[in-house]
Amino acid sequence: MSRFSFFQFFALLKKEFWENRILMIGTPAVLAIVIFVVNFLLASQLSEEQLSSVIGYFNRWFDGENPFYTAPIITLLCLPFVVTYFFCSVIYLLNALYSDRKDMSILFWQSMPISNLQTVMSKIVTVVIVSPIFTVAAIAVLYGLTIGYLTVIGYGLSAQLSGLFYMFVAVAVNLSMVYFFLATSVFWLFPLVGWLLLFSAFARRAPILLAIGVYFLLGFLEGFIFNTRFLSNWAQTRFDPDNFIIVDYSGILDRLFSYDMFIGLVVGALLISGSVYMRRYAE
């Protein structure tokens, strides 16, 4: 990749960021604020003794423990952010190639020296690399504020605080794990990404209805005509949480370099190439 192509692609990523900053930054930030405020209100209801015992529990759980063993415990706290990330990504992908045709800005972008492949790739890189950064940053701020709050309260109550340092290290390990999970789950769900982009590039209106409706129609026709369930079975395998949820780093390479991951990338690449060709029909 030449220097010019690199800066060109970087500019496309910046465009995606500016156009979708509410989805990428606003949503996880609001969620973090809501969770922090709820936690703060709950903590304010507790007496000094109860607060001291809560800090004591944290201290015992994390003090002296290997952060790689304790990090998965905190992963559950990230669940609202992960769910929000997936919903935001689906909304983003459905509108990614639809909105610029709707407001006709596609004509401006196609007059620029940017290929349709670069445009579509910028959408995928946004979902895989850029968007998880902001989700993880929001979780990091929430964790930081929570640990800071516990430290201040614990210091005031003269509680043992050494476990909070280990908790901080476990949080750092956990954040890297969450980022890795968000990025790799997009690869696992690559066929879904391709399907959404294809209908985003195709639909004149309501891409979500077309994307869902056509898949259900295909599945129904397959079952009705051939009495087989390959499509529905494929979708079920892809969405099975066991196949793509990552809570620790053990056995990660076996999952990343597996046949199922490979075939998912092939199917996704087929659909994404379709969405690139679909960009020709701007009218």
Next chain:
Amino acid sequence: MKKIILKNRFTLLAAIILAYTALLVVEGLVTNREPALLRFDNSLFEFNLEELNEITDRIM
């Protein structure tokens, strides 16, 4: 062939969906992927709708 596929957006969509379906069916046949539409079995929960049918049969 290319001209037919790229004739308009509908032919392109039909071609991609056809290729997608063919790929999944062939992959399903080759790997003998077991259809398990009525069974949800993962670390979070286990739910088998086929068993519900058996229960309904017994009640009826």
